[in-house]
Amino acid sequence: MKQNLTTCPNCGHQFDAGEALQKHLEIELKKGIEAQEKINALKIEELKAKMAEEKRVFEQEEKKKMWAIAQTEAQKRSDEKNAAMLAALKEDNDQKQKQIILGREKEIELLKKEQELKNQQELMKIQLEKTMLEKTKDIEEAAKKRKDEEFELVKKDFEQKLKAQMDLVNEMKRKAEQGSMQLQGEVQELAIESILTQAFPYDQIEEIKKGQRGADAVQTVINEFGQICGKIIFESKRTQNFGGDWIEKLKTDQRETGAEIAVLVTQTMPKEMDRFGEKDGIWVCGFHEIKSLVFVLREILIRTQMAKSVNDNKADKMSVLYNFLTSSQFKQQMEAIVDGFSNLKSELDKEKRAMQRIWKEREMQIEKVIGNTIDMYGSIKGIAGNAISPIQYLELGGGDESELTDL
Structure with missing residues (x-):
C-alpha cells in the first residue's frame, strides 16, 4: 500500500x-x-x-x-x-x-x-x-x-436457637407457676396468722413450720382470766380444685393435736357448699369469712369452759366465798372503798365552795363594769345631748340586762 x-x-x-x-x-x-x-x-x-x-x-x-x-x-x-x-x-x-x-x-x-x-x-x-x-x-x-x-444456614441456626429458647421459657414458666402456687399458699397462711393475732391478742397463735407434720396453724383460746378454753387448728388451701382428701387429713391432724375444732380455709369451696359451713365434722370457710367464723367458734369454747368452771367444785367455792366475806381482808377492802368515796365527796365540796367564791368575785367585777359604763354614758349624754342614741337599759324604765350584754 x-x-x-x-x-x-x-x-x-x-x-x-x-x-x-x-x-x-x-x-x-x-x-x-x-x-x-x-x-x-x-x-x-x-x-x-x-x-x-x-x-x-x-x-x-x-x-x-x-x-x-x-x-x-x-x-x-x-x-x-x-x-x-x-x-x-x-x-x-x-x-x-x-x-x-x-x-x-x-x-x-x-x-x-x-x-x-x-x-x-x-x-x-x-x-x-x-x-x-x-x-x-x-x-x-x-x-x-x-x-x-x-x-x-443462618435461618436454620436461628430456628434452632429459637426452639431452644422456647423450651427454656416453657420450663421456666412451669417452674414459676409451680413456685407461684406455693408462694400464694404461704401468703394466705401468713395472712391468716396475722388476722388471728390482731383480732385475738390474748390467744396463742402457733405456726407449724414447713416440713413438719400437722396443720398450718394452731390457736389456743384463752379467756379474760387467763384460762385455756381449747384449741382450734387451721389448714390453708389456695388451689383451683377442692381436694377430696383434705377433710380426712385435717381430722387426723385434729386428733393428733387434741384440738376441739378444726377449720379448713380454702379458695375453692366444695360443690355442695357456696359459703362457710360444717362438712363431716370440719368447718370449711373462705378467706374473707375466717374472722367472723373464728369469733363465733372462740365464743363457743369460752362459754363451754365457763359452764365447766361453774359446775366444777361448786360447794368448795361457796365455802371459800363465805370465808372471804367474813374475813378481815374483805373488811379492809370495804373500808378502803368507803374512804375513797368520802375523799371524793370532800373534794367535791371543796370544788363547790371554790366555785361559789369565784362566781361571787366575777359578779362583783360585772357590777363594777356596769357602774363605770353608766357613768361614762351619763357624761357623754350630758355633753352631746340628744345626738347620742338612747340605750334602753340605761334609761329610766329601761330593758333587762340582756340588752346591756348586746351592747
Missing part, C-alpha cells in the same frame, strides 16, 4: 498521516474503552448494591412460603435492568458510530483504514461487553447462590 507521506512545515519531518491518525484513533478508542469499562464497572457495582438492597428488603417483607416466587421476580427485575442497560450502551455505541461515519465523510482518504479500525474496535467492544455480561451474570449467580446458602 502506498504511504501518504506528510511533511511537517516546522521541522521538515515526513510521516504517514494515515498511520498517525490510526494510532491517534487507537489511543483515543482505547481511552474511550477504558473509560467506558470504568463506567460500566461502576454501574455494575451500583446495580449489585441496589440489587442487594432490594433483596434484603424483599427478604424482610415476604414470608417463607413466597420465597421461590420472590426469587423469580427479583431475577426478572434484574434481567430487565440488565437489558435496559445493554440497550442504553448499544444506543450510545450507535451514536459514536454515527460520529465516526461523519468524520469518515470529511476525511474520505482515510475511510478504508478508519472503517477497518472501527470494525475491529466494534468487534472488540462487543466481545468485551459480551464477556463482561457473562462474567457479571456468573458473579451474580454465584453471589446469589452463596447468599442463599448463608441465609439458609
